[in-house]
Amino acid sequence: MTGWLGPEEWQAVALSLRVAFWATLFSLPIGIFVALALARCSFPGKQLLNGLVHLPLILPPVVTGYLLLLTFGTRGPVGGLLADLGIVFAFRWTGAALAAGVMAFPLMVRAIRLSIEAVDVKLEQASATLGAPPVWVFLTVTLPMALPGIVAGTILAFAKAMGEFGATITFVSNIPGQTRTIPSAIYAFLQVPGGEGSAMKLVVVSVVIAMGALLLSEVIARRVAARVGGA
Amino acid sequence: MLEVSLRHRFDGFSLEAGFRAPPGLTVLFGRSGSGKTTVANAVAGLLMPEEGRIASGDWTLLDTSAGVRMKPHRRRIGYIFQEGRLFPHLSVRQNLAYGGWFAPRVAPREDMGRVVDLLGIGALLERRPGALSGGEKQRVAIGRALLSAPRLILADEPLAALDEARKAEILPYFERLRDEVSIPILYVSHSASEVARLATTVVAMEKGRVVAQGPAAEVLGDPAVLPAGAREAGAILTAHVARHHDDGLTELDASGIPLFLPQVASPPGAALRIRIAAHDVMLSRDRPYGISALNILPGTVREIRPGEGPGAIVAIDTASGRVLARITRRSAQALHLEPGVAVHAIVKTVSVAPSDIGGGT
Numbered sequence: 001m002t003g004w005l006g007p008e009e010w011q012a013v014a015l016s017l018r019v020a021f022w023a024t025l026f027s028l029p030i031g032i033f034v035a036l037a038l039a040r041c042s043f044p045g046k047q048l049l050n051g052l053v054h055l056p057l058i059l060p061p062v063v064t065g066y067l068l069l070l071t072f073g074t075r076g077p078v079g080g081l082l083a084d085l086g087i088v089f090a091f092r093w094t095g096a097a098l099a100a101g102v103m104a105f106p107l108m109v110r111a112i113r114l115s116i117e118a119v120d121v122k123l124e125q126a127s128a129t130l131g132a133p134p135v136w137v138f139l140t141v142t143l144p145m146a147l148p149g150i151v152a153g154t155i156l157a158f159a160k161a162m163g164e165f166g167a168t169i170t171f172v173s174n175i176p177g178q179t180r181t182i183p184s185a186i187y188a189f190l191q192v193p194g195g196e197g198s199a200m201k202l203v204v205v206s207v208v209i210a211m212g213a214l215l216l217s218e219v220i221a222r223r224v225a226a227r228v229g230g231a
Numbered sequence: 232m233l234e235v236s237l238r239h240r241f242d243g244f245s246l247e248a249g250f251r252a253p254p255g256l257t258v259l260f261g262r263s264g265s266g267k268t269t270v271a272n273a274v275a276g277l278l279m280p281e282e283g284r285i286a287s288g289d290w291t292l293l294d295t296s297a298g299v300r301m302k303p304h305r306r307r308i309g310y311i312f313q314e315g316r317l318f319p320h321l322s323v324r325q326n327l328a329y330g331g332w333f334a335p336r337v338a339p340r341e342d343m344g345r346v347v348d349l350l351g352i353g354a355l356l357e358r359r360p361g362a363l364s365g366g367e368k369q370r371v372a373i374g375r376a377l378l379s380a381p382r383l384i385l386a387d388e389p390l391a392a393l394d395e396a397r398k399a400e401i402l403p404y405f406e407r408l409r410d411e412v413s414i415p416i417l418y419v420s421h422s423a424s425e426v427a428r429l430a431t432t433v434v435a436m437e438k439g440r441v442v443a444q445g446p447a448a449e450v451l452g453d454p455a456v457l458p459a460g461a462r463e464a465g466a467i468l469t470a471h472v473a474r475h476h477d478d479g480l481t482e483l484d485a486s487g488i489p490l491f492l493p494q495v496a497s498p499p500g501a502a503l504r505i506r507i508a509a510h511d512v513m514l515s516r517d518r519p520y521g522i523s524a525l526n527i528l529p530g531t532v533r534e535i536r537p538g539e540g541p542g543a544i545v546a547i548d549t550a551s552g553r554v555l556a557r558i559t560r561r562s563a564q565a566l567h568l569e570p571g572v573a574v575h576a577i578v579k580t581v582s583v584a585p586s587d588i589g590g591g592t
Contacts, residue, residue: 126316128303129275130379131333137304140329144320 115149
């Protein structure tokens, strides 16, 4: 792999995988929690939360990136506080992960929410009458039955995080080895004469990873669905 | 003794029901829309009524005046739902064990092996609910409720989704539950024959109100209480198997009066309860001779209730118990029937369906 990919290209691929991995890992529990709140709870401000979650999907990515920069930059309100704790997002790979996570979040929540809504409330009631407290109803009935959707949402979010460009480049720029993910690298290669070859290799890698993720999600979802569906 | 009193309003429907369920099997009996399932859900805690009290001894599930509203998972009620509601992602064994994971350690528990034997589900344990038939699912659902160490078993029309053959398969398990398990059972049904076979106590509901409650024979023998309609009227008699005859008939002893039924599987001496549908009973002032019907019960008319159509329900007290007859008002007049008059109730042997004959008292 490293033989075929130059060190610069390999760096971009490895960084993208790392960024997408952490972005997905951190957004998964939050995504499940938010999806559960949107699917099963009623509380004041529910529509506001729903809108907020979906905002990155409809805003221009550059706007999302700029808002992240204003909020999480070293002089931003949240970024400043976190910087005192030693957590820095600006112009680091962690910032790229944050941007990717935020952009992928709506897709993840949407898939998980739909799968939670598809779980029959009657089964949750049955679980409660058998003595299960609410947390256990969720862990033993809702979560396993929503698993196909959670898997699909996670893989979709991972693929989206791999390909995130606009918000990332606005928030954390395009620094080799730090924030130059595959899309940023392709963009950078296309800016210099003779970079088309490297760009093409990264395009191939992108397609392979995206297709692989899609197939994997199909296989896992089908297996889980068979388990959940009985037989 | 479970005591329930509830008041709740939905759009266009108001429920105001109070009843007591002594030990044994209490059937909430009424047509669909009479509020039975609402009561069941309130007992289970799946519905919070506006006002009410549900308690059994010092165990209070709900008391709105005292601000007590126990959460469903703390109520320890084994709820058997109409559609089973087995967990599709768990095996039968895991479904059965589910309630045990949450029951208090000190709670008296049924033994898994005993319940599996009682319900005949030993061969199904490793399967998933998706691979079970309707009757098998419902047996597993019964087992799951039993094994959650419940203080009360609640069954909401557990047979309604099954065909006749499956009903006949499951009914005996509820009889065994009633006779062999000491947990009180609250059973919701609109089926007269289920009530007749299972009920120790009947609570009859109409339009959100309790119209009668008491021992099964008493409530079902009251022509004023027909929660399922006059067509479904029928009283229950208890009798013992006397002997089996070679021609396929079983002779019963109903307090001294012989009754002939199509072959019953129970051995001589066994107690049976038989539902005699009111529309299967003929009346005669004189003791009939030269008649094909084998069962003739002499008695006296207790009450006559004209129905809305041309029919009337006549209640007759016999030595074997109360019998209801559904006849036309014209016949009632022609026979000069009135309370105190001696009549003979005539029941054809073949008109007693096997599904109307149950074990136990």
